[in-house]
Amino acid sequence: MVDIIHRIGIKAPISKVYAALSTAEGVAGWWTKETTGESKPGGTIKVIFRSPNGDEKGKMEFEPLKLNPNQEVHWRFKSGPAEWIGTDVTFKLSQDGDATLVVFGHRNWREAVEFMAHCSMKWATFLLSLKEFVETGRGKPSPDDLKIDNWN
Amino acid sequence: MVDIIHRIGIKAPISKVYAALSTAEGVAGWWTKETTGESKPGGTIKVIFRSPNGDEKGKMEFEPLKLNPNQEVHWRFKSGPAEWIGTDVTFKLSQDGDATLVVFGHRNWREAVEFMAHCSMKWATFLLSLKEFVETGRGKPSPDDLKIDNWN
Numbered sequence: 001m002v003d004i005i006h007r008i009g010i011k012a013p014i015s016k017v018y019a020a021l022s023t024a025e026g027v028a029g030w031w032t033k034e035t036t037g038e039s040k041p042g043g044t045i046k047v048i049f050r051s052p053n054g055d056e057k058g059k060m061e062f063e064p065l066k067l068n069p070n071q072e073v074h075w076r077f078k079s080g081p082a083e084w085i086g087t088d089v090t091f092k093l094s095q096d097g098d099a100t101l102v103v104f105g106h107r108n109w110r111e112a113v114e115f116m117a118h119c120s121m122k123w124a125t126f127l128l129s130l131k132e133f134v135e136t137g138r139g140k141p142s143p144d145d146l147k148i149d150n151w152n
Numbered sequence: 153m154v155d156i157i158h159r160i161g162i163k164a165p166i167s168k169v170y171a172a173l174s175t176a177e178g179v180a181g182w183w184t185k186e187t188t189g190e191s192k193p194g195g196t197i198k199v200i201f202r203s204p205n206g207d208e209k210g211k212m213e214f215e216p217l218k219l220n221p222n223q224e225v226h227w228r229f230k231s232g233p234a235e236w237i238g239t240d241v242t243f244k245l246s247q248d249g250d251a252t253l254v255v256f257g258h259r260n261w262r263e264a265v266e267f268m269a270h271c272s273m274k275w276a277t278f279l280l281s282l283k284e285f286v287e288t289g290r291g292k293p294s295p296d297d298l299k300i301d302n303w304n
Contacts, residue, residue, distance in 0.1 A: 002154070006276070007269035009301030096302050103269055117159035117255055124158070124276030128300075148280075149161030150248050 004106040004120040008127045009099045012134045014070045017100045020134050021073040021091050022064070030130040030139035039064050044078065049142040049152070057142075057152050060084060083115055102127070118151050156258040156272040160279045161251045164286045166222045169252045172286050173225040173243050174216070182282040182291035191216050196230065201294040201304070209294075209304050212236060235267055254279070270303050 010017050020026035024045055028035040034048040041064060048059040060080030065088075067073055075089040090105040104127060109116050125146045133139025140146060162169050172178035176197055180187040186200040193216060200211040212232030217240075219225055227241040242257040256279060261268050277298045285291025292298060 003264060004272070005264060005269035006273040007266060007301055007303075008273055099302065101301060103266060105269075112155060112157060114159060114255060117157035117257075120156070120272065121158040121160055121276055121279065124273055125280075127273065128277075149159055149253060150251065151159075 001108045001110065002112045002116070003109065004104075004116065004123060006104045006120075006124055006127055008102050008104070008131055009096060010102060010131045010134050011099050013098075014093050014095050014100045016134050017093055017102065017130075018070045018073070020130060022067050022069075028141060030133040030141050031126055032142035032145075034142070037061075040067065041065060045075075049145075051152070052143050054143075062089070081115070083109060083113065102130075115151070118149060121148050122152070153260045153262065154264045154268070155261065156256075156268065156275060158256045158272075158276055158279055160254050160256070160283055161248060162254065162283045162286050163251050165250075166245050166247050166252045168286055169245055169254065169282075170222045170225070172282060174219050174221075180293060182285040182293050183278055184294035184297075186294070189213075192219065193217060197227075201297075203304070204295050206295075214241070233267070235261060235265065254282075267303070270301060273300050274304070 020029060022039060024035045024037055024039050032047045032049050035045060037043060037045040039045055044061050044063055046061050049057045051057050061078045062075040063078060065074045065076050071093055073091040077084045077087050087109055088107045092103040094101045106123060125148060129139040172181060174191060176187045176189055176191050184199045184201050189195060189197040191197055196213050196215055198213050201209045203209055213230045214227040215230060217226045217228050223245055225243045229236045229239050239261055240259045244255040246253045258275060277300060281291040
């Protein structure tokens, strides 16, 4: 099993970062505008990604397994690209003065395939989008996300 | 041993991307302006990173172990942060129509420590800087690099 890990600091209270990760409305502000469903353990969140011209580029479903206010968010992927099924996304939050630190993980990939390298780069750009969204109110969720290579 | 991996596409000929990775002048255009030394197997490249006010934030030395024109660049770190010594950075290049794909690796970390998560995020921003540098002639090398958290 192999993991993608990233770390980012956001100049905002921890509760504001937690809200952006723990609610469908929050996730729609930085990952993909098409985020729907119930964000609670046992619930399902569905996300759809599109190219700027509206073509569907991918869709996935995850269960928010753990929602510990202002501490930790843990998602498990139920459907989507074959490589993602059964993988976990975790966000661990901590206070750092007047900023919030986020340690991100996309964990339990079966192999370090080239698609994982693409996703690692893409997650980094979405974490920059999360930072912008929380700090300024405006992120770059799909379909306005930064395109990084021929896979999107 | 654990690895950071990323993938990015650059709209430029492969020879231009290779030049940005295989020469000290090239590396100075996207990683840190203070890049000096001999870029050849057996040689040493020294890089120094500073904050915008000029304080030294870090320095490292690596040997360019492999320089395969338009295919692969491989660095081995000889000095720098303890976690980096003995680790390898690899860039594998391939043509994709009129673009160049780069598969990046920072390989052989002893443990997936939080500093590795910081470096993964930071490498992603430097790869965006490489893309900008090659595509437009202007990257964001240190000390003009994007600051991502409390570690820089």
